[in-house]
Amino acid sequence: xxxxxxxxxxxxxxxxxxxxxxxxxxxxxxxxxxxxxxxxxxxxxxxxxxxxxxxxxxxxxxxxxxxxxxxxxxxxxxxxxxxxxxxxxxxxxxxxxxxxxxxxxxxxxx
Numbered sequence: 001x002x003x004x005x006x007x008x009x010x011x012x013x014x015x016x017x018x019x020x021x022x023x024x025x026x027x028x029x030x031x032x033x034x035x036x037x038x039x040x041x042x043x044x045x046x047x048x049x050x051x052x053x054x055x056x057x058x059x060x061x062x063x064x065x066x067x068x069x070x071x072x073x074x075x076x077x078x079x080x081x082x083x084x085x086x087x088x089x090x091x092x093x094x095x096x097x098x099x100x101x102x103x104x105x106x107x108x109x110x
Contacts, residue, residue: 015069022062029055 033048033055084091 015073019062019066019069022058026055026059028063 029051030043033051036048
């Protein structure tokens, strides 16, 4: 696996963590709505409906963003793979140089 593939994978993983965190926020907000469902009052009922609407929109946008992130990560991996197959020696040189820099940085910390 090349360094570029690893970076693309790390970016995709980071975005997936963001999506997972947003999904947890939505679930928590839905639980809060369910817990306050027995509460009465005009303002509270209006607020609850607005929150439900906003959560519905957020859930839809999150699903769209998730599919977009996955598609972009897949496309970036394909482009990287094509480049590495078309230019193996420059890719090996770049990976070696990056490995050398990372190794020097890690070595200087000790």
